[in-house]
Amino acid sequence: MTVEGPLATPEIGNCYGEAELARLPAAHPAVTADRIGVLLVNLGTPDAPTSRAVRRYLAEFLSDRRVVELPSLIWQPILRGIVLAVRPRKSAKAYREIWTSEGSPLAAITRRQAKALQASLGGDAVVAHAMRYGSSPIADGIDALLAAGCRRILVAPLYPQYCAATTASVSDAVQAHMARLRWQPALRILPPYHDDDRHLEALASSLGRAIGGLDFVPDTIVASFHGMPERTLHLGDPYHCMCLKTARRLGEVLGKTVVPSFQSRFGKAKWLTPATDMMLEALGREGRSVAVIAPGFAADCLETLEEIAIRGREQFLAAGGRHFAYIPCLNDSDVGMDMLTALVRSDLSGWL
Known part of the structure; x- marks a missing residue:
């Protein structure tokens, strides 16, 4: 794991004045100035669009008790015997549809977000990024910030809406690593920002700009x-x-109705409704022109680029829809990074 800011250099820390520093024995470890760290965290991604890499990733992801809330004695045989025998091949094919020269879009965008945030914060903080599952684990991100001299760390889960399966799972991983540290840093976790005016205005600006560049006017968002x-x-x-509040508030900012839906159903349990795929098919049958936005995702990924932008489009048009546009996530756009920088600076209040 690397950090975007410069590494710590031996300086006077909060524990020592110049006189105390001068009296330290020659073999004493280098004393560094206390710094502030920011760790951006997103969900994770396979290392490659192959069945083997996807299987390894899904085994970790779907073994998280926050994600699948079933007793291990019941779920693990199903996961190992059925899910991991079938789903990796299908998911690997989907990943190949969106894989780029930089690798996974989610990983590439998160790296760019960290780099852009570092540029915005300058010397005020050191920025690193991590994933909850797969490569670049949270523990490595925390350790990299500690190695850079950070004694105060803001962990920023890039999930606008709080969910136990995402936000709480990040907190679990952070606390698990903290429990192994003898000298723990001061810690903050960025709260959900689903109804933060800065987030809503960024979404509205991005959506308005994208719709303005279309060759049709969507009648449904x-x-x-x-x-x-x-x-x-x-x-x-x-x-x-x-x-629901994000969709409603976004509609208020836009002055238009924004219709919420829920995607990525898995298994036989009843999921939140309305389902995105069913909604797109119904709108297609009505001959609508649709723009789809994914305000629960801070960065484009498999669920947006393949499930919505490719399969969702195909399903909608096959049902008779007239026009379809997927509006990209905020990603590392100027408006998105301005918003993220403002959120981070607000939660660093008192430290900066």
Whole structure:
């Protein structure tokens, strides 16, 4: 794991004044100035669009008890015996549809976001990035910031809406690594920003600019969020409510109706509705012109670029739809990075 900011150099730290530093024995480890670190975290991605790489990634991802809330004795035989025997090949094919010269779009965009955030923050903080699953694990990101002299760290899960399967899982991984550290840094975690005015205005600006460049005027704007089993709502997860609020508030900023839906259903359980695929098919049958935005994703990934922009488009047009446009995520766009920088600076208040 590398950090975007310069590495720490031996300087006077908070524990020592110049006189104390001068009296340190020659073999004493270098004393560094305390610094502030920011760790951007997203979900993760396979290392390659191959069945083997996808199987390794899915085995970790789907073994997280935050993601699949079934007893291990029940779920692991299903995962190992059925899911990992079938799904990796299908998912690898989907990844090949979107793979770039930089590798996985999610990994490439997250790297660019970290680099852009470092440029915006300058010397105020050191920025690193990590993934919850797969390569670039959270533990490595924390260790890299500690090695750079960071004694105060803001962990920023790039999930606008809180969900136990995403935000809480990041917190779990952070705390698990913290439990192994003898000298723990001060820690903050960026809260959800689903209804933050800066986020909504960035989404509206991005959407307006994209629609302005289309050769048609959409009569329907769909906000597609990642789906979750419906039982999570009844168990108290605020994700569903936050998604609906994002769509409603975004519509208010735009002065247009934004229709929420939920994608990526998996398994036989009842999931949050309405389902994006079913909605797109219904809108297609009505001959609509549609623009789809994914305001639950900070960076484009398999679920947006393949599931919506490719398969969703095909399904919509095959059903009779007139025009379809997928609007990219904020990614590392200027408006997106201005928003992210503002959020991070707000949560570094008192440290900067």
